Amino acid sequence: MRKILALICLLGLSSLGFSQQLLTSLKDGILLNNQQATAFEEGKTYFYIVKNTDLQVYKTQGVFYVPDHYKFPDFNGNMSVRTPEGTLLFSFVPVVTQKGAAIKIDSHILNRSGLDLRGAQITVIEKEDALYISFKVQGCGRYRTPATKTFEVLIAPEEELSQAELSAMAAKQLRLALAVK
Numbered sequence: 001m002r003k004i005l006a007l008i009c010l011l012g013l014s015s016l017g018f019s020q021q022l023l024t025s026l027k028d029g030i031l032l033n034n035q036q037a038t039a040f041e042e043g044k045t046y047f048y049i050v051k052n053t054d055l056q057v058y059k060t061q062g063v064f065y066v067p068d069h070y071k072f073p074d075f076n077g078n079m080s081v082r083t084p085e086g087t088l089l090f091s092f093v094p095v096v097t098q099k100g101a102a103i104k105i106d107s108h109i110l111n112r113s114g115l116d117l118r119g120a121q122i123t124v125i126e127k128e129d130a131l132y133i134s135f136k137v138q139g140c141g142r143y144r145t146p147a148t149k150t151f152e153v154l155i156a157p158e159e160e161l162s163q164a165e166l167s168a169m170a171a172k173q174l175r176l177a178l179a180v181k
Contacts, residue, residue: 069147083112
């Protein structure tokens with residue numbers, strides 16, 4: 001019965017266009033554990049094996065934007081300070097792996113200005129009703145205060161929201177985040 005359910009899940013993901021391949025390999029990726037922080041490395045792919053497969057996709061992309069977390073002071077006088085506009089784009093893609101349903105996490109730097117990834121961490125927190133991915137930066141530029149951005153990626157299904165409506169909400173949130181730039 002479980003194999004039939006897994007096959008139906010696989011076909012459903014494939015037909016909705018969420019699965020990149022029929023079976024995604026974990027070979028070159030880093031496997032994340034629930035609630036355990038892992039060092040973030042630029043260009044690496046991360047995977048999290050989802051325990052609660054009843055959750056549905058809520059967000060497929062997210063943005064960490066430096067000015068949302070760090071306020072840069074303006075100096076009066078002849079010196080002008082350029083406000084960094086560092087932007088890191090994340091993609092969250094549900095895939096099927098040899099270990100089961102997973103979320104594949106990729107990142108791409110859109111703007112490096114002021115973005116300091118030394119000591120950055122990524123954490124996945126799976127609860128009964130949602131799956132959250134947190135990204136923590138130790139400091140950007142000369143500011144040493146840590147900043148954390150949490151993305152709600154999977155949520156418990158709500159009967160009144162269809163998959164298309166959830167995808168539209170996620171796309172709108174991404175457009176709003178990029179418009180802030």
